[in-house]
Amino acid sequence: MGVLPVPAEVRAILLDIEGTTTPIAFVQETLFPYIKDNVKEYLRAHWEEEECQRDVGLLRKQAQEDSSLDGAVLIPLESGSGKEELERVIQAVVDNVHWQMSLDRKTTALKQLQGHMWRAAYATGHVKGEVFEDVVPAIRKWREAGMKVYIYSSGSVEAQKLLFGYSTEGDILELFDGHFDTKIGPKVDSESYRRIAASIGCATNNILFLTDVPREANAAEEADTHVAVVIRPGNAGLTDDEKSYYSLISSFTELFLPSST
Numbered sequence: 001m002g003v004l005p006v007p008a009e010v011r012a013i014l015l016d017i018e019g020t021t022t023p024i025a026f027v028q029e030t031l032f033p034y035i036k037d038n039v040k041e042y043l044r045a046h047w048e049e050e051e052c053q054r055d056v057g058l059l060r061k062q063a064q065e066d067s068s069l070d071g072a073v074l075i076p077l078e079s080g081s082g083k084e085e086l087e088r089v090i091q092a093v094v095d096n097v098h099w100q101m102s103l104d105r106k107t108t109a110l111k112q113l114q115g116h117m118w119r120a121a122y123a124t125g126h127v128k129g130e131v132f133e134d135v136v137p138a139i140r141k142w143r144e145a146g147m148k149v150y151i152y153s154s155g156s157v158e159a160q161k162l163l164f165g166y167s168t169e170g171d172i173l174e175l176f177d178g179h180f181d182t183k184i185g186p187k188v189d190s191e192s193y194r195r196i197a198a199s200i201g202c203a204t205n206n207i208l209f210l211t212d213v214p215r216e217a218n219a220a221e222e223a224d225t226h227v228a229v230v231i232r233p234g235n236a237g238l239t240d241d242e243k244s245y246y247s248l249i250s251s252f253t254e255l256f257l258p259s260s261t
């Protein structure tokens with residue numbers, strides 16, 4: 001097992017979810033198929049609700065922005081009433097969601113809808129959020145050492161709270177001081193890390209960001225945030241250059257805090 005000393009100036013640890021706290025397989029083989037299999041039924045059941053209409057409105061706006069992309073699916077406005085017209089619009093939303101998911105897009109519009117759909121899956125016990133076994137004990141230790149701990153995921157804040165609120169380890173939301181999603185900006189944009197630091201009330205170099213994705217690590221580093229790339233079973237492989245450039249950990253227990261005993 002390796003040891004990665006955490007720089008003394010670090011006051012907060014910012015965690016990615018998929019591939020960092022949580023197996024990629026859980027997201028790709030449980031959470032995402034749930035959306036693909038249930039989106040049409042969900043839209044039919046919730047169409048009249050304000051939240052659902054807001055989600056569809058966001059998806060429609062995103063679809064317009066995406067209209068020049070290969071395979072993009074536009075979402076028409078309902079023109080008139082009637083079951084057939086409703087089904088036509090719902091089908092366009094379904095096709096748009098499937099198209100975005102086939103590209104693993106991280107748009108806020110897609111992530112908002114997914115978060116709302118997962119609510120029922122978690123609340124009924126159909127799904128439990130998976131976390132790697134080292135995650136909870138390590139975070140508890142960091143917090144005892146005075147470290148603040150935040151989540152930054154492309155999954156919506158609501159989806160994050162569901163995953164950790166209904167996790168295999170129970171409700172572990174108390175372990176986090178706050179949550180960020182793509183509303184603060186994309187994870188591959190260095191500006192997002194500056195906004196997160198401002199929101200936490202610290203400098204970017206007071207933060208250590210843990211992620212499985214080198215492009216995200218690169219963006220954070222550009223903003224002067226400390227980074228380590230997390231290697232977990234099922235994660236995408238790293239190039240030799242990435243392996244030698246980034247600090248790597250395969251378990252949260254490898255982080256060594258200056259105040260740790």
Ligand SMILES: CSCCC(=O)C(=O)COP(=O)(O)O
Nearest residue numbers: 016017018153154155159160
């Ligand atoms: C919050 S659970 C769903 C995860 C998700 O939708 C996703 O796109 C994963 O992104 P991450 O930034 O956590 O790698």
Ligand SMILES: [Mg+2]
Nearest residue numbers: 016018019212
């Ligand atoms: Mg990730």
